[in-house]
Every structure is written in structure tokens, then in C-alpha cells.
Amino acid sequence: MAEDKEQLVRKYLNLKNGVPSHGTFKRLFENIDSYAFNKAFIDWTRKMSEHTEEKIVEVDCKNQ
Numbered sequence: 001m002a003e004d005k006e007q008l009v010r011k012y013l014n015l016k017n018g019v020p021s022h023g024t025f026k027r028l029f030e031n032i033d034s035y036a037f038n039k040a041f042i043d044w045t046r047k048m049s050e051h052t053e054e055k056i057v058e059v060d061c062k063n064q
Contacts, residue, residue: 006019020028 003019009015
């Protein structure tokens, strides 16, 4: 949960109103253009593969 990582997140973001709620994240993700996000994500993963000699880079942290 975001509250569990608040100190880490505060290193990168100014959270003057605290950690965003589940509803805030829900509204954010509902309004993201999925096609634009998909293109940006694919472009990002391609650039990452150039720096990792095309080895697999985990982005979901499930195997940590």
C-alpha cells in the first residue's frame, strides 16, 4: 500500500495533502489514454533493453 512506502515516495514527490487515496489512483488510471500509455511503455522498454544488452528487466517486482 502507498502508506507503507510513504517515506520513500516523499523523496520524489511533494505530498502536501498526504498519500493519494485508492480513489485518487482509480480516477487517475481511468483517465489515462491507454493507447498513448501503451506506446510510451513499449518505447521505454525498448530503450531499457538497449542499456541491458536486451536481457529481461522485471518491471512488476513479482520475483523479488
